[in-house]
Amino acid sequence: MFKRAYAAMAAAACLLFANGSYADQPAPWQMGLQPSATPIMSQIRWFEQYTLWFIVPITLIVLALLVVVMVKFRASANPVPSRTSHNTVIEVIWTVGPVLILLLLAVPSFDLLTAQLTFPQNPDVTIKATATQWQWNYEYENTGDSPLAFDSYLLKDQDRAAAGKEDKSVYPRLLAVDNEMVLPVNKTVRVLVTAAPTDVIHAFAMPSFGVKVDAVPGRLNETWFRAEREGLFYGQCSELCGKDHGFMPIAIRIVSEDKYKQWLEAAAKDLPGAYKSLMAATDGSKKTVDVAENAAK
Structure with a gap:
């Protein structure tokens, strides 16, 4: 009986994951x-x-x-209330x-x-994340002669086709971005978080990483993480920051170290081309893409 139940569950799981992309969301x-x-x-x-x-x-x-x-001490069952003032045991x-x-x-x-x-003494990667209303700017530190910095905006529906991100199970609406933060797996990442000097308070939150830190104008906060598996992970600004607070997602793509180095080298010269090459190597290399997303505002 139990073997049949387990077999049925396994078959259902196979059918579930056979279509579309797996999303631990x-x-x-x-x-x-x-x-x-x-x-x-x-x-x-x-x-x-x-x-x-x-x-x-x-x-x-x-x-x-x-x-x-x-029930026991209601007025009808206990018309004369107890006058006990204290009980040492209780x-x-x-x-x-x-x-x-x-x-x-x-x-x-x-x-x-x-x-x-x-905080680890010698992080493998250091990134500065600067928040403004309503997008993130990522600056990769210590990248040699080719500094890398770019903005990350919410991906609009009309831009999905051009970006190659039409699959909403992998690139969810209101969570997908035009430029993800790309990082290597099993490496210690240090994130310096702040907000633009004339902006408001934001917060950098990535639920699957256990990370949440305020982005305060004029102040540099710090956090860290080490992702143990590859995939595409989503978070959001979690500090009420204005009318478009709910449209300020965070996307981090974790890849192998070799793919990360190739992307980093190409991104310094051609950021859109580097993303397309990386997506072809990751999204196309397996039938499913691991995705984690945060739906909480």
């Missing part, structure tokens, strides 16, 4: 976080599941206590219990914060 009624692409996000996902082992029982216990109090329980729970939550929480805020 938000789905209707999704209850968990996005699939992780970095060690930090894997730790965040673990911590989220860990906290649920406390949140769910506490919620159910409080609900049960409320029901008991409403007071000890509701003092010691929360302290222990907070300690069990604090230890892994501090461990996660330490991992997030411990």
Whole structure:
């Protein structure tokens, strides 16, 4: 019986992934976080599941206590209310219990914060991301005699055909951009985040990487990540920044180191041509393209 069920599930999965592109993206009624692409996000996902082992029982216990109090101590069933002023055992329980729970939550929480805020000494790639209303500018640092900087705008529907990005399962509407940030897999990336001096506060957020940092005018913030798998990942500005806040996506394409070096060399001379060559090598090299996107504003 179980073997037949597993076989049916496997067949359904094959049919699902046979058409279009695989997208590990938000789905209707999704209850968990996005699939992780970095060690930090894997730790965040673990911590989220860990906290649920406390949140769910506490919620159910409080609900049960409320029901008991409403039923047992209602006016019709208990016309003479109790005059009990305190109970030593109960007071000890509701003092010691929360302290222990907070300690069990604090230890892994501090461990996660330490991992997030411990920056690698020698990052492989350094990029400066500058936000303005309503687009991003990426500047690759230490690229030798050929500096590389470009703007990244929301991809408009009328520009999809020219860009070769007509497949909306890979390049979703309102999340796809004209120029993605291209980075190598399994390399430490340092991102310097700021906003234009005369602009407003934005935020650089990439859910699958476990990254979210404010872009503040006149201030240089810093974050880092190391993507462990290739694919196309989407995020958004997550700080309300004006009327087009919801049209300021972030797209990062993670590729092999060889493809990254080839793209970097070509992009310094011909950015559109470099993207077309990279898309031909990545999108066309396999039937599916791994995609992660953030639908939250």
